[in-house]
Amino acid sequence: MNRIAKLYFRYGTMGSAKTAMLLTTAYNFEERGLQYLCFKPVVDTRDNRNVIRSRIGIERECEWIYGHTDLYLLTQEIMRNNPEALPSWILVDEAQFLSASQVDQLAAVVDDFGINVICYGLRTDFKGNLFEGSKRLFEMADTIDEVKSTCTCGRKTIMNARIDSNGDIITEGAQVEIGGNDRYVACCRKCWRNRKLEKMERNRVLHQDRQN
Numbered sequence: 001m002n003r004i005a006k007l008y009f010r011y012g013t014m015g016s017a018k019t020a021m022l023l024t025t026a027y028n029f030e031e032r033g034l035q036y037l038c039f040k041p042v043v044d045t046r047d048n049r050n051v052i053r054s055r056i057g058i059e060r061e062c063e064w065i066y067g068h069t070d071l072y073l074l075t076q077e078i079m080r081n082n083p084e085a086l087p088s089w090i091l092v093d094e095a096q097f098l099s100a101s102q103v104d105q106l107a108a109v110v111d112d113f114g115i116n117v118i119c120y121g122l123r124t125d126f127k128g129n130l131f132e133g134s135k136r137l138f139e140m141a142d143t144i145d146e147v148k149s150t151c152t153c154g155r156k157t158i159m160n161a162r163i164d165s166n167g168d169i170i171t172e173g174a175q176v177e178i179g180g181n182d183r184y185v186a187c188c189r190k191c192w193r194n195r196k197l198e199k200m201e202r203n204r205v206l207h208q209d210r211q212n
């Protein structure tokens with residue numbers, strides 16, 4: 001196969017409609033009669049159906065990706081089992097949860113099979129550190145696009161703050177903690193830092209009160 005294919009990374013913060021974009025893209029492929037596959041790393045086991053779903057109500061079936069899944073072998077197997085419908089596109093949701101090796105496997109799928117791969121995902125976690133999958137995608141992708149959304153202050157969102165039930169920012173904990181979108185709020189760096197400073201100040205006052 002000599003088709004020129006590319007590995008794309010489309011990143012944004014939580015709530016930036018990445019999944020809706022993926023599903024719209026899938027719909028457009030269907031309209032044009034193009035074959036495609038959807039992949040999604042399994043993190044949230046509350047979902048027991050293998051679908052990608054967006055808040056606007058549309059969904060598509062997907063292949064679930066586990067930590068040990070070899071995406072090169074999986075794609076090869078799917079192509080072998082259905083040679084009548086070879087995919088020309090692969091759409092990956094929540095791509096930040098891929099391992100670095102899985103990103104490399106997708107890059108090999110692009111180069112060896114001529115399949116375009118579009119990965120949608122977050123850039124950084126709630127502490128502002130790159131996810132493993134996102135880091136590797138920044139290193140390996142042919143094309144990188146930002147899916148922009150706006151903070152309440154008007155700046156561009158780049159952080160995903162984790163919050164507790166009072167809306168206070170949480171700065172410690174595991175990188176992956178599933179609790180739905182209500183546990184996170186996307187904001188700009190300045191608001192993210194302000195939230196942290198406000199919390200430190202509140203803790204300081206609380207501590208002082210206890211001592212007095």
Ligand SMILES: [Zn+2]
Binds near residue numbers: 152154155188190191
């Ligand atoms: Zn802001």
